[in-house]
Amino acid sequence: MSSATEWASLVELVERVVGEEALLPSVLAGVRAMVREVALLPPADMAGHTRALIFAATRALADRRGPSEAELSFVEDLAVTRARQGVPVEAVLGAIHIAERAIWARAREIAPAVGVGPELLLDARELYGDWAEAVRFRLITAHRAVAADRGRRDDERDEAILRRLLEGGSAAALAAAEAGLPVTGGLWTLVARAADLRAAAALERVLREQPPVSCARIDGLLVAVLARPPASRVGRAGPTAGLAGPVEPEELPVARRLALDALAAAESSGRTGVVHIAEVPALVALAGRPDLAEVLAERHRQAWHVLGVNAAPVASAVSAWLEADRDVNAAAEKLFVHPNTVRNRVQRFAAVTGVDPATTFGAVDAWWLCRTWLARP
Structure with missing residues (x-):
């Protein structure tokens, strides 16, 4: 077990490392270069979170303890922020790992110069590993909770925005x-x-x-x-x-x-x-003039009765024929009947109603009348 004096020197070493002005920019540059998912995050955002994590870890090392609840709450906030930014948890962990390696590598470089031996440095590294493991667990848990809920919240947000879009006006x-x-x-x-x-x-x-x-x-x-x-x-x-x-x-x-x-x-x-x-x-x-559709149907009410049980088949044949651009074979295929059946029914419709579906406006009236007939219960 290291003495209090030795541990104090170790804490001084860590504080010296994290206090180097060039270290944090160098760490951030390495993270942004190696973890593509965080490269587009604002530098100030990354610097603030990294600095806070380093400070928390240093305090934990100084007190020889695991993370406090306040530190874990900060980690949760970081996880929620990155999840909402769309950064995968693997990328967050990768960025933290790169920063850790850079800091401990620098600590090993200058440890001999300040009288910190390798065994003491190893003790600190193991204690930090315990601290970091608890931090990673809380980060992963919080990030996954946000991700699991993200789909529902995104749907709610999309619906809210869409409803405002459909209101029109300045909104x-x-x-x-x-x-x-x-x-x-x-x-x-x-x-x-x-x-x-x-x-x-x-x-x-x-x-x-x-x-x-x-x-x-x-x-x-x-x-x-x-x-x-x-x-x-x-x-x-x-x-x-x-x-x-x-x-x-x-x-x-x-x-x-x-x-x-x-x-x-x-x-x-x-x-x-x-x-x-x-x-x-x-x-x-x-379709927007049901009043005229009723007038048209009333005009040809007698024709419907004359056609009797054949009224619906005749209306279907005329509709299919017109919708197929007067292609008898296509209409017959759609209705599963012989082409001559389609021809006969179109002729029967024209004879009974007096509407010639072969003419331009006659085709419009015939289609409208037949669709109105077929839409009735």
Whole structure:
């Protein structure tokens, strides 16, 4: 066991080492060069935490003890800070290890000059090892606790920011800046159903590969605000989605409504992938006038009764034929019927209603009428 005098000389050695003006900058330079994950942290941040850890370790050596609760609380704060900065715990431990090696290497260099022998230095190193082990355990525990909770908090933060974006006005511009989205130049809004959790999760993963993006599940929908149109692979990643934009942040409520309209129009016409509102304006316009749809259905109420049990098959054939750009074979394949069956049903519809689906406006009226018929219980 070392005497009090010997231990005092050892503490003086350690204090001399950590007090060298050039040591801390040299240690930080080595850490930043060897641990890529901390290289982008502010130098003042790293210097402050490193200096505090060195001071705590020196005090523990002087008192020949393990870490105090106050020192461990500081370690927890460091772990939480680094976890929230996205620095992996392995990188934090690696940075501390590099700093430790540099300090003890310097202590071995000057120990003979101040009368500290190798055995005393080894005693100190072992005591420091016990102190450091407790510190590492608390750091790992605190960092993992933050990491485990991080996904939930990130989701909550994303949802909160997204809701503010969708409020529009000045609040949306501030929320866009917070999310890293451009406040000028236009934003895009995407909406998809979130009922299929696996498909929605796949779509969300691909969307997040195109930052900056704010994405969350709101009221049964997967909603995203993007800085640019989604990449083509987004359309292959999950469910059908409606898209609107570009708009300024203040206009995001309108964009969300238009994206939802595009989604409904895509679903009603059997389209898949990402569908921009500009691709389905007529369908959206028709769907937005249920009053006119009722007028149209009432106008042809007698035709529905004349068709009787064949009314729904006829309406399905006309809809499929028009949605297939009047391709009889494609419509027949979709309906699992013979092409002649499609032709006969289209002709029957025209004869009973007096609407010619082969003409431009007749096709619009025919599709609208058939979709209205089919939507009825």
